[in-house]
Every structure is written in structure tokens, then in C-alpha cells.
Amino acid sequence: MAIIDSATRVLAGSIGVHDLDWRSQKGEIGYWVVRELRGLGVATRALRLLSRWALRDLGLARLELLADVRNVPSHRVAESAGFVREGVLRSARVVKDARCDMALYSLVRADLEGAAPPDR
Ligand SMILES: CC(C)(COP(=O)(O)OP(=O)(O)OC[C@H]1O[C@@H](n2cnc3c(N)ncnc32)[C@H](O)[C@@H]1OP(=O)(O)O)[C@@H](O)C(=O)NCCC(=O)NCCS
Numbered sequence: 001m002a003i004i005d006s007a008t009r010v011l012a013g014s015i016g017v018h019d020l021d022w023r024s025q026k027g028e029i030g031y032w033v034v035r036e037l038r039g040l041g042v043a044t045r046a047l048r049l050l051s052r053w054a055l056r057d058l059g060l061a062r063l064e065l066l067a068d069v070r071n072v073p074s075h076r077v078a079e080s081a082g083f084v085r086e087g088v089l090r091s092a093r094v095v096k097d098a099r100c101d102m103a104l105y106s107l108v109r110a111d112l113e114g115a116a117p118p119d120r
Contacts, residue, residue, distance in 0.1 A: 003033070003046045012037045015046045017054055017063070025061035027054065031077075038073070047081040048118045055109045065105040068095055078105040082115075 003013040013033035020027045029051060033042045047065075054060045065083055067074035079085070083105035092102040 001050065003031075003042060005037075012042050013046065015043075015050050017050070017058075017060070020060075025059065026064065027060050027062075028064045028066065029054075030065075043074075043077045044080045047077055047083075051081060051083075051107050052112065052118050055107065055112055061109045063107045065107075066092065066102040067105070068093070069101045069103050071103075075103060075105075081107070082111060083107045084111070 001015055002011055003015055004010070005012050011034065013031060015029065015031035017027040017029055029047065031043050031047060051063050054063055063083075065078050066089065067078065069088060075085075084107070086104045086106055089102045089104050091099045093100060
């Protein structure tokens with residue numbers, strides 16, 4: 001999905017659920033934000049909205065988020081949106097031609113029980 005600035009209609013970034021596994025009702029979330037609009041809370045807000053929609057309305061029970069262990073801003077985004085860090089997957093992805101360790105975060109349906117829906 002595109003992340004659009006509602007006032008200017010400018011593209012702010014992208015976010016999506018991929019690697020959907022309907023048998024286990026799980027998927028993985030990925031995102032990026034254009035350089036000029038980073039640090040303003042765009043990714044955190046988009047992640048909060050998409051993850052709640054995926055767990056409450058789409059029918060998924062578990063969302064995973066993998067971030068390079070060195071990608072501290074992405075860790076902050078995941079944690080601010082309520083994702084729980086489960087551990088590190090060693091040598092799990094290739095980033096810029098090098099194998100790297102990935103921090104694994106998750107949000108599950110039960111995490112949202114009793115929580116208010118996010119602002120629209
Ligand atoms: C990671 C990314 C999506 C963050 O987008 P964003 O809209 O700037 O994120 P937010 O503004 O919602 O939050 C950024 C958080 O990182 C923190 N942060 C930013 N730069 C940081 C740095 N160098 N060191 C530590 N924390 C940093 C901010 O303080 C903020 O945390 P806070 O809310 O606790 O203050 C963006 O940097 C990006 O597109 N990076 C390239 C693609 C990428 O890494 N995608 C994620 C793959 S898992």
C-alpha cells in the first residue's frame with residue numbers, strides 16, 4: 001500500500017503484508033518512508049494502522065516483522081507500534097550483497113485484546 005500525506009497527496013512511503021500464510025494465519029510486514037519525511041512518525045503510524053487492520057479485519061492471527069539488527073530506527077518503529085522482540089535470526093537475509101542477522105518482532109491478535117482501535 002502507498003502511504004500518502006493526506007494534506008498534500010504526496011507519496012510518503014510504502015507498507016505491505018507479504019509472505020501470507022493462510023494456513024497459519026500469518027504474514028510479514030515491510031515498510032519504507034521517503035528520506036525527506038523520516039523522523040516524523042510516518043512509519044509508526046502506518047504500521048500501527050496496517051497491523052491493527054490485518055489482525056482485526058483481514059483475519060490474520062500473527063504478524064512478523066524482520067529488521068536488520070543494525071536498523072535501530074526500524075526497531076523503534078516496531079516497538080512503538082506494540083510489536084514484541086522475539087530474538088535474532090542469524091544470517092537470515094541478504095542486505096546490500098551481505099548476509100545479515102535479523103531481529104524478529106511479532107504482533108499477535110491476543111496482544112490487541114482490550115486495546116482501543118487506532119485513530120483513523
Ligand atoms: C525505518 C524507517 C521506515 C523509519 O521511518 P520513519 O517514518 O522515519 O519512522 P518514525 O518517524 O515513525 O520513527 C523513527 C524512530 O526511529 C528513531 N530513530 C531515527 N533515527 C535513529 C537513529 N539513528 N538511531 C536511533 N533511533 C533513531 C526515532 O527517534 C523514532 O523513534 P521514537 O518514536 O522512539 O522517537 C525509515 O528510516 C526507512 O524507510 N528506512 C529505510 C527502509 C527500511 O529500513 N525499512 C524497514 C525495513 S525493516
